[in-house]
Amino acid sequence: xxxxxxxxxxxxxxxxxxxxxxxxxxxxxxxxxxxxxxxxxxxxxxxxxxxxxxxxxxxxxxxxxxxxxxxxxxxxxxxxxxxxxxxxxxxxxxxxxxxxxxxxxxxxxxxxxxxxxxxxxxxxxxxxxxxxxxxxxxxxxxxxxxxxxxxxx
Amino acid sequence: xxxxxxxxxxxxxxxxxxxxxxxxxxxxxxxxxxxxxxxxxxxxxxxxxxxxxxxxxxxxxxxxxxxxxxxxxxxxxxxxxxxxxxxxxxxxxxxxxxxxxxxxxxxxxxxxxxxxxxxxxxxxxxxxxxxxxxxxxxxxxxxxxxxxxxxxx
DNA sequence: GCCCCAATATTGGTTGTGCCAATATAGTAC
DNA sequence: GTACTATATTGGCACAACCAATATTGGGGC
Numbered sequence: 001x002x003x004x005x006x007x008x009x010x011x012x013x014x015x016x017x018x019x020x021x022x023x024x025x026x027x028x029x030x031x032x033x034x035x036x037x038x039x040x041x042x043x044x045x046x047x048x049x050x051x052x053x054x055x056x057x058x059x060x061x062x063x064x065x066x067x068x069x070x071x072x073x074x075x076x077x078x079x080x081x082x083x084x085x086x087x088x089x090x091x092x093x094x095x096x097x098x099x100x101x102x103x104x105x106x107x108x109x110x111x112x113x114x115x116x117x118x119x120x121x122x123x124x125x126x127x128x129x130x131x132x133x134x135x136x137x138x139x140x141x142x143x144x145x146x147x148x149x150x151x152x153x
Numbered sequence: 154x155x156x157x158x159x160x161x162x163x164x165x166x167x168x169x170x171x172x173x174x175x176x177x178x179x180x181x182x183x184x185x186x187x188x189x190x191x192x193x194x195x196x197x198x199x200x201x202x203x204x205x206x207x208x209x210x211x212x213x214x215x216x217x218x219x220x221x222x223x224x225x226x227x228x229x230x231x232x233x234x235x236x237x238x239x240x241x242x243x244x245x246x247x248x249x250x251x252x253x254x255x256x257x258x259x260x261x262x263x264x265x266x267x268x269x270x271x272x273x274x275x276x277x278x279x280x281x282x283x284x285x286x287x288x289x290x291x292x293x294x295x296x297x298x299x300x301x302x303x304x305x306x
Numbered sequence: 307g308c309c310c311c312a313a314t315a316t317t318g319g320t321t322g323t324g325c326c327a328a329t330a331t332a333g334t335a336c
Numbered sequence: 337g338t339a340c341t342a343t344a345t346t347g348g349c350a351c352a353a354c355c356a357a358t359a360t361t362g363g364g365g366c
Contacts, residue, residue, distance in 0.1 A: 010223055012207035014272070019279055019291075020183040022298040027180035029302065030173040054165035065343055070163055074325060079345055101332045101343045119167070126172055132300045138172075141297045145175040147285045148294075149182065201352095218314055227354060232316055254314045254361040313362075320355075327348080334341070 033125045041121045043114065044088070048073060050122065052081060053090065053115045056107040063102040064093075090114050186278045194274045196267065197241070201226060203275065205234060206243065206268045209260040216255040217246075243267050 015021050034047055048071070055070040056062065062070070068078045082105060085091045090111030096102040107115070130138045147153075168174050187200055201224070208223040209215065215223070221231045235258060238244045243264030249255040260268070283291045300306075 011225070012204065012211045012223065014207040014211070014268075015204055017295070018275060019283060019295055019298065020187055020275070022295065022302060023176065023179045023183045023282075025302050026176045026298055030176045034173055051165065051168055054167040058165045058167070063343075070165065072164070074323095075344065076326085076346075077324075099333070099343090103344070122171060122173070129176075129301065130172055132304050132306055133297060137297055137300075140293060141301075142170070142172055142175065144286060144290055144294045144297070145172065145179055147290075148282065149175060149178050151285050153285055216314075227352095228315065229317075229355085230353080252314090252362070256315070308366090309364100310366105311362100311364085314360080316358085316360105318355105318357085321353085323351090325349080325351105327346100329346080330344090332341100332343080334339100336337100336339085 030125070030129055033128055034122070037121045037125050038118075041118070043117065043121075045114070045118065048077075048081060049085060049090075050115070050118045052078075052085065053107060053111055053118070056091065056105060057112060057115055061104050061106040063096065063099075064105060065102070067105055085111070183278070183282055186281055187275070190274045190278050191271075194271070196270065196274075198267070198271065201230075202234060202238060202243075203268070203271045205231075205238065206260060206264055206271070209244065209258060210265060210268055214257050214259040216249065216252075217258060218255070220258055238264070 038046055051071040055067055064078050068075050086093055089108055092106050092108060093103045096104045133141060191199055204224040208220055217231050221228050239246055242261055245259050245261060246256045249257045
């Protein structure tokens with residue numbers, strides 16, 4: 001359980017004011033909240049399962065390789081994740097008849113229900129994470145982050 | 154070399170607009186820049202070495218345990234890091250005569266020079282990371298991040 | 307002063323994650 | 337048809353954060 005470590009410390013001034021450090025700490029906080037919330041949900045799933053289910057819900061059935069490209073998950077890790085999701089009947093896998101080397105992954109009705117349940121879990125994390133900011137500031141923060149990531153002026 | 158992975162992808166909408174996801178991606182970007190910059194510097198040091206040297210420069214000689222509390226580095230990892238820093242003569246360690254179980258760690262003149270060199274490396278990373286934002290937005294971003302981390306309204 | 311507990315440094319191991327290599331299989335391009 | 341590419345899977349590696357066990361040493365309670 002990777003809780004936000006190094007929480008109440010005195011960090012050198014050189015370090016603690018740098019955006020790269022702040023972003024790293026924010027990530028640790030966010031990840032800690034996320035993992036805790038998923039654990040507390042009792043679903044036995046983790047954030048990357050949510051990414052997979054989200055991609056399937058949005059783009060429909062896909063091969064494992066396509067799914068990996070959509071979620072940034074390595075093919076080898078994808079195999080393991082899908083075995084878990086299939087065992088819990090949140091997805092099904094069948095060989096594509098037209099392309100027999102492909103596994104077509106499909107989300108089940110139960111998987112869609114789980115996705116919606118996880119939506120609430122994740123929304124709760126956003127609320128906690130951004131609680132110190134008012135609505136306007138939350139929008140600003142999100143917009144600035146997006147700009148940094150898309151590298152757009 | 155943990156470069157920012159999952160860079161040019163199509164991420165599910167459910168995922169890609171959430172602050173927790175954006176923060177995670179920003180962290181990956183930042184970390185990639187940081188590690189690359191340290192590698193390119195040819196110093197053979199990594200970001201956590203910088204944290205250690207920074208703490209020593211700011212608060213003076215400390216025991217390893219105190220240093221660990223100041224930098225969020227586990228005592229066992231601290232030992233390994235200090236062995237490296239001592240081998241390169243950026244710090245010295247000697248047993249505290251008054252408390253023989255403590256190692257007093259001191260930064261050397263050479264270590265202080267290295268610290269200043271690394272300052273430039275890190276400043277370059279901040280410039281790259283925040284390049285999409287203008288000066289005002291950079292200040293806003295840093296302030297919002299700080300508020301989130303200190304949990305202050 | 308003495309005894310028990312806490313602090314320190316160290317070694318070694320565990321866990322989780324992201325990545326890569328090798329392989330077997332199957333489709334595609336020419 | 338041959339050579340190349342894509343796919344799924346297994347296994348493993350590297351790295352970081354963290355934890356456990358140990359030996360040593362001080363400090364506090366009595």
